[in-house]
Amino acid sequence: MQRLLQVCVRVLLGVACLVGFCRAQDFRVPAAVSAGDEADISTAGNGKATFHLIGPGVSRKSELNLGESIHLQAQDTRTAGDYLAIVCSSTCRSGSFYVSVAKPATLTFLVHPSRVPVAQSDAVSGVLLPFDQFHNLILHPLTVNFQLTTGNASLLSRQVPTQNGIAWFRALSGKSAGLLQVTAAVDDLSARRAVQQVASDPCNLRITGQRTKVGISVQTEPVRDCAGNPVPDGTIVTFTATSANGKSSVDAPIKRGIAQAQMLASGATSISAASGVVMGNEVRVGAQP
């Protein structure tokens, strides 16, 4: 009898301890939390414990009384990702939960290039990444509306769903030099970029030359690309004059659509011009009378 009583007491003590152990360390993490939302972690049991929260950008430690719930502030759950909650009293127990992204709030829009020659296929490309207000990438599909307009003309209007948080496009550049507006919109959010369409390489580079008192004055006709767009001022045209005395060259920048230079050459001279890898015509100027 005495022995039975001892066994019963031991079993009861064991069960009590077991229950007490569980109750001292039991806590419940939230099932789903959105970024920036407040949440609670409930604990059970009694006694003092230490609470740790470890997550992206967060490492927090606080003392608590078991049985109280731990309140997570909005700033604790800003960053989407994997969070670990640990409660330690005599032993430590942990639970993890995910913080998911909030609703779209900003768009990161990468457009290239910032300058593009006209009339080139697949010349302009853009990549859009939607983020929430806490800069978490939104990975569920969203529909992005891409638009390219130059002046009043629309070059592209396309709806593209995001995949793995990214939507992209590629398009040709317009035929005329000028500003190309590139817009990406997701619901009521939008981002805009500007691409400068510039003239392509000079086409039909033509020069004329005439003898002056000091040498030869040479200039180009208005320099345009093959589509008729004026080549930007500042573009270098290299004039080369070859005569019996030797060779002379001048790198002259285009000014108001025309490049001109003074060359020193006394005898019969042959003059050519080039801009980049594009060659122009050749003119011959007679000797000085």
Place this chain on the structure above:
Amino acid sequence: MKFTIPITLVVLTVLLMVAGLVWTGHAGGTVGIAAGSAMYGLTPKADTPEHALANLLADAQRRNWDRAYADVSKTSDVDESSFIQDWIGSNGGLRSFSSLEGFDSRPMHITNDEAQMRVRLHWTTPVGPIEDVRDFHLIKEGDVWKTVWPKVQVPSVPAQVVPVTYLRWDLVTGGAADEWGSKNVDAPHVRIISMNAVDSAEGAVVMGEVVNEDTIPAFVNVNATLVDGAGNAIDQENSFDKIAHILLPKQVTPYRIDFPTISLKSVKNVRMDVKATLVPASADPVIGVMNQKVESDAQGKNVLHGDLLNESGQTVNIPHVVASFYDNNGKVVWVADGYVDRALLPQSSEPFAVEIPRSLAGKVQNFHVVVNQYSLGRS
């Protein structure tokens, strides 16, 4: 006894001073070539053309202008201030920042009354050591020899107003807080249009041309990596100053990358990389390269020489010439560069010359010169 140490110190000091003066500017020891300078206050009498010229150059080296000018013949058509300016440079030219390190002279022709001496001047400059070869004419006046200093040609630029109407590009950089993707200004688009790797006397050389295909100026640097058969990098170098770094739109520049002491025998591949960054720039000044010719100079070296003509209204302090040489297939066979030690005044010209290696001179069918320029106080 108590005066022993002070006396010893005085004697040692005097000996060291004498030694320093004796060995100042000493350069070379080749027989038949006078070099260096003489002792201050104890210069040899200018009783030979070698002594006379050495005295003048030593005084010029020490910037003792009164004594140096006293070594110049009175028949010279130059005053002392012009003589000094000819030596020390002006208008912020490269000569203004240089000093004469040493000299070697050799007689070309000597009679009883006149002599022709050829001098190799070694200058220390901010862009490295530069050698200059000059011929001096000396005449005997009484029992001493004097140097006839050539007339110093100073460009006479009339006062005038030259409007600057060429384009200028400024660069506005975004703030540090700009969001990702909003700083949408691409780096300039440049392209290497040719590359040629050769072995030279000093080692492997990689050269070619690069063009700015963009519509904005670019600051350009070309790097090359020599790779062996196993794909390992042997060495990596960049073009340093053998390139015109600032390229305006559609401008072409040659480049040359030197790999000293490396032979191409161990090289399987050359990996090229061109880096271009945005930079503020101006299309002004325009510098013409006139009267370019490949000829042999007085020393028998093959040189491309010509004149740089400053067609703008601002002084170019330090002109730098980079020349590419082509064979009859249009391939770049050599790239040479050289600095002009005098400033290029507005609307005036200065001569330049760059050397072509003797082994390549026969291959050169054509050439192209670009001018780099550094102007003090401007970006």
Place this chain on the structure above:
Amino acid sequence: MMHFSYCLARFRSSFSVAAFALCLGVSLNLHADSAVQVQLNFKKASPRGVEELTERAILRDYRFAWTSIAQALEFNTLDPLEGPFAGDAKRWLKQSVVSQQQAGLNQKYVGQTHHVEAVFYAPEGDVMELHDTAEYQLQISDGGKVIHDEHAVVHYVVLMTPAADRWVIRLLQAVPQF
């Protein structure tokens, strides 16, 4: 003579200590670096194909980034985070280190293995998205006492962008699955 011998002996022992410390530091660094295993697969990267040099650079820089994360979080130091990270990833990693320092905690990432797949490479090559299934032993200590030790398998969505001389991690976001 005795003084010289004494100086020589002291120099020898100082030199030995310095050499040992150097070797230890190098070996620790090497050990930390070699402890991060990364396998990268670029087959699915599109629309742009990944160049061979870029593949090598991404592998090198991604491995180095995770080595830096491990060092920063284990030793609570911000220096390793300067080079391999940019933007929000750098921000939250720095915040992690600072808040760990304040809380007296540290994290240890041991035996890292990363199975990484490139799923997007922008047409202009200015951004790459990677999916990383990372496995490591995660130990969290509070004042030197281990409070958590688990074998973790975490899925990361990673955005990398090219910087001046390397690729940097701009986003490192854990997700339940890909």
